[in-house]
Amino acid sequence: MAGKRSVDESFLALPLSALADAALTRAVDLGCEHADLRVERIRTQTVRLRDARLEALADGEDLGLAVRVVHEGTWGFAAGVVLTAAEAVRLAEEAIAVAQVSAAMNTDRVELAPEPVHADGEWVSAYEVDPFAVPDAEKTALLTELSEQLLAADGVEHVSTSVMQVKEQKFYADTAGTRTRQQRVRVHPEFTASTVDRATGTFESMRTLAPPVGRGWEFLTGEGWDWRGELAQLPELLREKVKAPSVEAGRYDVVVDPSNLWLTIHESIGHATELDRALGYEAAYAGTSFATVDKLGSLQYGSPLMNVTGDRTAEHGLSTVGWDDEGVAGQQWDLISDGVLVGYQVDRNMARLRGMDRSNGCSFADSAAHVPVQRMANVSLQPAPDGPSTEELIGGVERGIYVVGDNSWSIDMQRYNFQFTAQRFYKIEGGQLAGQLRDVAYQATTTDFWGSMTAVGGPQTYVLGGAFNCGKAQPGQVAPVSHGCPSALFENTTILNTKQEGGR
Amino acid sequence: MSAMSPQEIVEQALAASTADGQVVYVTDSSEANLRWASNSLTTNGAMRSRQVVVVSFVDGGSGTAVGTVARTGTPDVAELVRASEQAARDAGPAEDAMPLLTEAPPGAGDWDAPAATTSIDVFRDFAPALGEAFGEARSRDQLLFGFAEHQMATTWLGTSTGLRLRHDQPTGRVELNGKSTDFGRSVWAGVGTRDFTDVSVADLAADVAQKMAWSARRVELPAGRYETLLPPSTVSDLMIVAYWAMEARDADEGRSVYARAGGGNRIGERLATLPLTLRSDPHAPGLETSPFQVVGGSSGSASVFDNGMATPAVDWISDGVLTNLVRPRAWAQQQGAPATAALDNLVLEDPTATASTAEMVARTERGLLLTTLWYIREVDPQTLLVTGLTRDGVFLVENGEVTGAVNNFRFNESPVDLLGRATEASRSERTLPREWNDWFTRAAMPMLRVPDFNMSSVSPAS
Numbered sequence: 001m002a003g004k005r006s007v008d009e010s011f012l013a014l015p016l017s018a019l020a021d022a023a024l025t026r027a028v029d030l031g032c033e034h035a036d037l038r039v040e041r042i043r044t045q046t047v048r049l050r051d052a053r054l055e056a057l058a059d060g061e062d063l064g065l066a067v068r069v070v071h072e073g074t075w076g077f078a079a080g081v082v083l084t085a086a087e088a089v090r091l092a093e094e095a096i097a098v099a100q101v102s103a104a105m106n107t108d109r110v111e112l113a114p115e116p117v118h119a120d121g122e123w124v125s126a127y128e129v130d131p132f133a134v135p136d137a138e139k140t141a142l143l144t145e146l147s148e149q150l151l152a153a154d155g156v157e158h159v160s161t162s163v164m165q166v167k168e169q170k171f172y173a174d175t176a177g178t179r180t181r182q183q184r185v186r187v188h189p190e191f192t193a194s195t196v197d198r199a200t201g202t203f204e205s206m207r208t209l210a211p212p213v214g215r216g217w218e219f220l221t222g223e224g225w226d227w228r229g230e231l232a233q234l235p236e237l238l239r240e241k242v243k244a245p246s247v248e249a250g251r252y253d254v255v256v257d258p259s260n261l262w263l264t265i266h267e268s269i270g271h272a273t274e275l276d277r278a279l280g281y282e283a284a285y286a287g288t289s290f291a292t293v294d295k296l297g298s299l300q301y302g303s304p305l306m307n308v309t310g311d312r313t314a315e316h317g318l319s320t321v322g323w324d325d326e327g328v329a330g331q332q333w334d335l336i337s338d339g340v341l342v343g344y345q346v347d348r349n350m351a352r353l354r355g356m357d358r359s360n361g362c363s364f365a366d367s368a369a370h371v372p373v374q375r376m377a378n379v380s381l382q383p384a385p386d387g388p389s390t391e392e393l394i395g396g397v398e399r400g401i402y403v404v405g406d407n408s409w410s411i412d413m414q415r416y417n418f419q420f421t422a423q424r425f426y427k428i429e430g431g432q433l434a435g436q437l438r439d440v441a442y443q444a445t446t447t448d449f450w451g452s453m454t455a456v457g458g459p460q461t462y463v464l465g466g467a468f469n470c471g472k473a474q475p476g477q478v479a480p481v482s483h484g485c486p487s488a489l490f491e492n493t494t495i496l497n498t499k500q501e502g503g504r
Numbered sequence: 505m506s507a508m509s510p511q512e513i514v515e516q517a518l519a520a521s522t523a524d525g526q527v528v529y530v531t532d533s534s535e536a537n538l539r540w541a542s543n544s545l546t547t548n549g550a551m552r553s554r555q556v557v558v559v560s561f562v563d564g565g566s567g568t569a570v571g572t573v574a575r576t577g578t579p580d581v582a583e584l585v586r587a588s589e590q591a592a593r594d595a596g597p598a599e600d601a602m603p604l605l606t607e608a609p610p611g612a613g614d615w616d617a618p619a620a621t622t623s624i625d626v627f628r629d630f631a632p633a634l635g636e637a638f639g640e641a642r643s644r645d646q647l648l649f650g651f652a653e654h655q656m657a658t659t660w661l662g663t664s665t666g667l668r669l670r671h672d673q674p675t676g677r678v679e680l681n682g683k684s685t686d687f688g689r690s691v692w693a694g695v696g697t698r699d700f701t702d703v704s705v706a707d708l709a710a711d712v713a714q715k716m717a718w719s720a721r722r723v724e725l726p727a728g729r730y731e732t733l734l735p736p737s738t739v740s741d742l743m744i745v746a747y748w749a750m751e752a753r754d755a756d757e758g759r760s761v762y763a764r765a766g767g768g769n770r771i772g773e774r775l776a777t778l779p780l781t782l783r784s785d786p787h788a789p790g791l792e793t794s795p796f797q798v799v800g801g802s803s804g805s806a807s808v809f810d811n812g813m814a815t816p817a818v819d820w821i822s823d824g825v826l827t828n829l830v831r832p833r834a835w836a837q838q839q840g841a842p843a844t845a846a847l848d849n850l851v852l853e854d855p856t857a858t859a860s861t862a863e864m865v866a867r868t869e870r871g872l873l874l875t876t877l878w879y880i881r882e883v884d885p886q887t888l889l890v891t892g893l894t895r896d897g898v899f900l901v902e903n904g905e906v907t908g909a910v911n912n913f914r915f916n917e918s919p920v921d922l923l924g925r926a927t928e929a930s931r932s933e934r935t936l937p938r939e940w941n942d943w944f945t946r947a948a949m950p951m952l953r954v955p956d957f958n959m960s961s962v963s964p965a966s
Contacts, residue, residue, distance in 0.1 A: 048801075055599070057595055059591060061579075064576060077547065079550075079553075081577035098536075101628070102538060102545045102631065106544055108545075158757065158759065196757065196759055282541075283681060283690075284651060284680075287878075288687060411879060414965035443914070474539055475535070475653060501916035502917075502918055503958065
């Protein structure tokens with residue numbers, strides 16, 4: 001069972017300690033205030049089927065090491081792929097050379113907030129079946145069977161299937177004495193059914209709602225999701241979508257299902273409460289944040305029903321770790337309490353800049369080849385302890401729309417104006433679902449939207465959603481992250497008709 | 505890097521093969537980068553890597569199966585070959601099976617030469633120049649943000665059918681973002697480069713300074729349809745969206761903006777009113793890219809069986825008419841149409857255009873001049889409707905001159921529709937896509953004039 005697992009022997013057999021000793025000793029000898037070494041091995045496998053036939057099975061492994069230093073107050077970073085002590089020493093020297101070239105453009109002296117030393121840490125994520133221990137033929141056979149059933153259904157013309165699997169192993173050591181070993185597993189399965197009407201040249205699709213999760217292959221065989229149940233419903237949902245009327249643009253009360261709301265949380269809260277964005281580190285790329293530090297403790301982010309936490313501890317969470325990439329232990333903390341901004345996600349240099357006692361552990365690099373930056377914790381909206389069910393939320397709406405499953409997403413560089421679509425939108429009339437609608441998008445400004453949240457569902461509606469591919473930093477890095485949330489009601493939300501938006 | 509050369513790894517993998525066919529490629533890459541914010545360094549790095557990819561092909565009673573295994577670092581080549589052959593034996597017959605290619609395409613590099621590399625030294629002059637620009641910005645009470653990156657990647661591709669192909673790919677980019685100290689005004693300049701010898705920090709800083717000056721007067725405008733001048737960077741981001749959707753199979757199956765009502769695809773149909781040509785060319789000056797295909801995993805737009813296929817210049821749109829879609833050999837054979845590969849550059853050109861971008865601004869009575877687009881995402885694949893934001897400079901043009909900076913907007917538009925509505929194009933110039941430059945840096949585009957661009961709502965962001 002989870003927790004009793006240990007990091008794979010084949011990773012621990014790498015010369016981890018020797019690399020750390022070589023790199024860190026060299027860095028100290030050359031006068032660095034701080035140095036750390038990471039060794040990472042990331043196994044990936046993507047299985048893709050098109051119309052129930054295997055299109056690609058791509059198996060990858062990325063193994064490398066990196067040295068990061070603080071030298072005379074300036075960062076330096078160097079990465080390579082040869083796991084020898086000589087290369088570790090060369091990387092320490094190169095990282096210092098990078099710091100020296102960069103010093104000409106540095107005016108902020110880097111210092112790290114303190115963290116207790118974790119001298120011998122080991123942590124493994126909660127999963128049961130290592131996907132890389134399951135034979136490829138067995139995986140492909142299961143996906144083929146499920147895809148064939150879906151493809152055989154009335155009204156389904158095409159089926160796209162994919163499963164991404166990742167096993168991430170990480171060794172971290174720094175000059176303060178922390179040494180940690182970790183192993184995380186995650187999977188992301190998706191099935192999409194499509195239909196085409198050749199006469200009119202139109203087509204439509206419907207994708208499964210199952211989230212990516214920090215679990216193993218057991219997620220495909222019944223643990224944590226009912227695949228056969230969801231796939232059995234997909235054809236009828238698609239047929240209904242094809243026949244659905246186009247939405248009338250205007251303002252509606254909107255009940256948002258967790259399968260859609262997680263992404264709105266990710267974009268409008270998760271990124272907006274990253275301190276590096278608020279400080280401008282991402283200003284030229286991912287963007288800044290309207291939630292600036294002068295507003296901490298006073299910004300009314302949303303209605304008083306809104307309570308949002310950050311954590312790196314949730315079981316099966318994609319951002320969950322034992323320690324972050326600066327050796328800081330995983331924690332949970334408040335970002336928004338009773339609708340007011342009360343916290344940020346930080347790393348050690350930013351924690352020191354803000355005068356915090358300690359980092360809350362949000363440093364992450366997506367591979368040995370990339371420098372750690374502040375990345376997102378699991379950012380989750382808390383359910384109301386005795387809150388209503390989704391049906392009860394819908395029951396309270398006279399004229400509205402129920403939003404299910406994520407689809408397209410876009411938000412501006414300060415995290416104000418966003419627009420989302422979904423897998424399906426239902427009309428609500430007199431507290432009842434009254435069939436699907438087509439061509440729908442919802443558009444809002446972050447604080448208006450969260451301010452209009454007048455009911456929050458109970459724990460029985462709570463689902464942990466998420467993504468593998470959150471993008472940030474230059475060079476670009478991807479990070480996996482989860483977002484838990486209940487269903488919730490948002491009053492008087494702007495609904496667009498996307499056909500009209502396209503001028504048709 | 506390691507004791508074994510990339511060429512030796514390729515030969516060793518091919519020699520170890522017990523399958524019916526093999527493609528192996530090794531990519532040695534090096535990179536250096538600098539990132540800055542608020543007139544100071546934030547992150548930096550110097551990285552080297554090696555990736556080895558083995559694709560094995562196993563013939564069975566009902567067809568050929570494929571297995572791909574990729575490893576970075578210094579993998580055990582024999583183990584890698586075994587793993588890819590096992591993966592192939594575990595897979596069913598591939599739908600895109602074709603005989604592996606035997607004919608070498610023109611234009612491949614010197615097989616035996618060592619890898620091309622870069623290092624942090626590429627910034628020896630750039631970093632101090634940037635430091636000076638920080639000082640000048642500080643003296644104007646302005647802040648500079650941005651990123652500079654240089655990469656070199658050398659790929660050696662070998663096949664069991666005798667191909668030995670090598671390509672060196674340099675990639676470089678610089679983005680410079682200027683802001684007022686309250687972040688209320690924000691502008692951008694960016695360039696793509698092969699080697700940084702053609703990058704002038706002073707020119708980029710002057711571009712930023714001019715746009716900051718244009719931003720001194722602020723004009724609030726509501727959502728609506730505006731005559732809009734789309735500069736080359738914005739056109740590149742939109743055309744890349746149109747390009748990435750150009751899979752022939754999706755269109756032939758009826759599920760793409762390039763599908764024709766009644767069946768089949770829209771090749772032969774006029775998309776643009778202007779005589780625009782959209783093309784890719786491995787030898788486009790300054791935008792040079794691989795003259796042959798390297799594919800690790802099959803999809804609707806590429807096939808592992810096509811590794812080593814020549815990627816000659818191709819017109820996607822010619823004189824305003826859709827001319828080609830991306831078509832792997834197997835799908836081409838099934839459809840009786842030519843095989844066409846996607847390339848890593850894109851050029852849009854109106855051969856009749858004579859105006860510069862500045863001349864197009866000068867002949868505008870009233871309109872919006874954009875700088876870049878951001879967060880572009882597909883809303884409706886049927887029409888290729890995308891949404892996104894204007895970013896870092898929406899300028900009001902009145903009587904041929906910039907008279908102020910306007911708030912940002914969220915737009916909803918289809919790049920294919922825009923081709924049909926554009927009424928004027930400038931001469932094309934090399935440009936850096938803002939949205940997609942993590943994946944796509946090699947583009948040359950004109951400015952386009954669109955009489956009725958759909959600004960769907962106001963964004964308060966700056």
